[in-house]
Amino acid sequence: DVKVTQSSRYLVKRTGEKVFLECVQDMDHENMFWYRQDPGLGLRLIYFSYDVKMKEKGDIPEGYSVSREKKERFSLILESASTNQTSMYLCASSVSSGGGLSTDTQYFGPGTRLTVL
Amino acid sequence: AQSVTQLDSHVSVSEGTPVLLRCNYSSSYSPSLFWYVQHPNKGLQLLLKYTSAATLVKGINGFEAEFKKSETSFHLTKPSAHMSDAAEYFCVVSLFNDYKLSFGAGTTVTVRA
Numbered sequence: 001d002v003k004v005t006q007s008s009r010y011l012v013k014r015t016g017e018k019v020f021l022e023c024v025q026d027m028d029h030e031n032m033f034w035y036r037q038d039p040g041l042g043l044r045l046i047y048f049s050y051d052v053k054m055k056e057k058g059d060i061p062e063g064y065s066v067s068r069e070k071k072e073r074f075s076l077i078l079e080s081a082s083t084n085q086t087s088m089y090l091c092a093s094s095v096s097s098g099g100g101l102s103t104d105t106q107y108f109g110p111g112t113r114l115t116v117l
Numbered sequence: 118a119q120s121v122t123q124l125d126s127h128v129s130v131s132e133g134t135p136v137l138l139r140c141n142y143s144s145s146y147s148p149s150l151f152w153y154v155q156h157p158n159k160g161l162q163l164l165l166k167y168t169s170a171a172t173l174v175k176g177i178n179g180f181e182a183e184f185k186k187s188e189t190s191f192h193l194t195k196p197s198a199h200m201s202d203a204a205e206y207f208c209v210v211s212l213f214n215d216y217k218l219s220f221g222a223g224t225t226v227t228v229r230a
Contacts, residue, residue, distance in 0.1 A: 004160070040126070042207060042220035043161075058217065090160065105151075106218065108160035 003027070004109035006091055012115045019078040021112050023091030030096045032074035033106065034058075034066060037088040049074055050096070081116045088113050121210050123221035130198045131229045138193040138224050140208030150191040151209040151218070152182055161207065167191065178202070203228045 007022035025032065031050050035043040035058075045058030047066040055066050063085060067075045074093075078085055089112045094104040124139040142148060152164040165176025172184045178201075182193045191208060208221040 040222050042121075042222045043218075044220070045217055048217075092161075105163050105166065106161075108153075108162070110158070110160045 004091055004093055004107050006089075006109040006112050008112050009110065010113050010115075012117065013078075013081050014117055015082060017078075017081050017116075019081050019114065019116075021076040021078075021089055021091075021114070023074045023076070023093075023109055024072055025074075025091075025093040025107070026072065027093065027095070027107075028071065029093035029107075030071075031094045031104065031106075032068065033092040033094075034064075034074065034076045035090045035092065036060070037090055037111070043090060046076065081114075083116050086114060086116045121208050121219050121221040123206075123208050123224050125224050126222065127225045127227070129227040129229065132200055133197050136193075136195040136198045136202065136226065138206050138208075138226070140191045140193065140221060141189055142191060142208070142210045143189060144210060149211045150182075150184060151211070152176065152180070152191075152193050153207045153209060154204050155207065155223075156204045164193070164206075198226075198228050200228050200230065202226060 004025045013019050033048040034046045037043050044060050046064050047058050049055045049068040052071050065077045091109040092106040094106045120143050122141045130136050150167040153161040154164050155161045164180050165174045167174045167184045175181045180195045182191055184191050205223045205225050207223050209218050211218045
């Protein structure tokens, strides 16, 4: 079974702190993604990576950065946390099957609920 | 551009009765369509996906969905609801050759005993 793990289930930080959210997948997937989930808005893509050291902005990258130094690990960084970044953060991964990227199933981690005070 | 509209934010059904979750999409190209389920305090799990093969797609746990191009719909159904079906369901669309998924706002399903 594919397993995507996230470093924390719950996190509480103060405004202005630098925050690191870690995600690890164990299936040698090329693609990794960070989303945030807010009630009534579904999931919105923050960043994704299709290879080590490669990254692309998603729909809401402002206030976030990412790092992918190893294939299995994708980190989301909040440089200076703000209260409007309080949310559920979900990491996902997928393999590039070559049959069309849109058909690739994404496998999700359990999520990190971040509260910024 | 692409977008997804889930027509009901909340659906309540009795155990043993049918479930219908409605989803409409807009896309300029032939999309791939997915339904994901999220149980409380869990990550999202794929229920089923449509990728331009058969228009009636069968998924896990007795769910199925039908792609109707003329109606731009991809409604999810299950003939008989079970208590374990209580969860949030997301309709998702993606364009061919694009990494990005567009998620609907979600439909919360409640199952009454």
